[in-house]
Amino acid sequence: MPENYAIIVAGGAGSRMGTAVPKQFLPLNGTPVMMHAINAFYNSNSSPSIIAVLPATLRDQWAALCKEHGFTIPHTVADGGKTRFQSVKNGLAVVRQLASDLPQSLIAVHDAARPLVTPALIDKTYAAASRTAAAALATPCTNSVRLVSNNGLKNNAYRRELVYLMQTPQTFNGAVLYEAYEQPEEETYTDDASVVERKGYPLTLVKGDTRNIKITFPEDLRIAELLISQPKLRFE
Ligand SMILES: Nc1ccn([C@@H]2O[C@H](COP(=O)(O)OP(=O)(O)OP(=O)(O)O)[C@@H](O)[C@H]2O)c(=O)n1
Numbered sequence: 658m659p660e661n662y663a664i665i666v667a668g669g670a671g672s673r674m675g676t677a678v679p680k681q682f683l684p685l686n687g688t689p690v691m692m693h694a695i696n697a698f699y700n701s702n703s704s705p706s707i708i709a710v711l712p713a714t715l716r717d718q719w720a721a722l723c724k725e726h727g728f729t730i731p732h733t734v735a736d737g738g739k740t741r742f743q744s745v746k747n748g749l750a751v752v753r754q755l756a757s758d759l760p761q762s763l764i765a766v767h768d769a770a771r772p773l774v775t776p777a778l779i780d781k782t783y784a785a786a787s788r789t790a791a792a793a794l795a796t797p798c799t800n801s802v803r804l805v806s807n808n809g810l811k812n813n814a815y816r817r818e819l820v821y822l823m824q825t826p827q828t829f830n831g832a833v834l835y836e837a838y839e840q841p842e843e844e845t846y847t848d849d850a851s852v853v854e855r856k857g858y859p860l861t862l863v864k865g866d867t868r869n870i871k872i873t874f875p876e877d878l879r880i881a882e883l884l885i886s887q888p889k890l891r892f893e
């Protein structure tokens with residue numbers, strides 16, 4: 658049985674959300690957004706050790722929220738970095754200290770801003786990563802797609818069956834993820850899969866769920882409220 662870890666990245670500023678309280682701390686159905694994400698990992702069969710990566714300045718606010726909500730799920734707090742890449746790297750440094758056998762471990766990285774993830778989705782990524790070393794949730798594109806070129810002057814229709822939209826969790830063999838995050842950061846890295854891919858490891862796509870939205874703009878929180886109040890609602 659591998660040691661499982663989950664790095665919940667909550668080190669961002671939420672600038673597109675534009676709220677005084679960072680989006681990961683905003684209430685969703687009465688509970689802070691990132692507590693929903695941590696709850697799902699805690700309730701999964703994969704039962705990982707949880708590392709929550711938070712801006713250093715918000716540690717006290719998080720502790721106060723945990724007290725207020727009686728939130729007792731065990732987790733280790735790590736400091737966030739300037740970018741998501743740096744935040745994941747800081748979380749990995751904690752896993753490195755905790756893990757007794759990194760090459761035998763599995764590490765999921767999940768956006769704190771994706772509160773509607775379910776234990777079943779989480780377990781699917783751990784199961785796939787245990788077989789293939791690198792696995793991430795993704796959904797097929799349902800809109801028509803165009804590729805823009807020539808500084809926006811030109812655009813051409815593109816085959817949408819070739820396009821998948823990435824979600825988290827993205828789950829990896831511990832040694833693979835650690836090795837990948839030893840690379841220098843590049844602007845083209847938008848998720849963990851892109852960092853691991855640079856090292857030459859192929860990625861397994863695991864069927865995600867369109868309800869597993871990322872809270873980015875204020876309207877996303879309204880949509881999440883609606884989805885959480887009607888758990889059977891599916892848009893796929
Ligand atoms: N320096 C950063 C930046 C982002 N994240 C986390 O990565 C996830 C996805 O990022 P995003 O939705 O872009 O969050 P923010 O960076 O906070 O949002 P914005 O770009 O609007 O400022 C979030 O859970 C966010 O907290 C992080 O841990 N550390």
Ligand SMILES: C[C@](O)(CO)[C@H](O)COP(=O)(O)O
Pocket residue numbers: 741768822823824825847848849871873
């Ligand atoms: C990691 C991610 O959630 C996968 O869809 C996404 O890339 C994060 O993007 P953002 O630029 O940090 O919003």
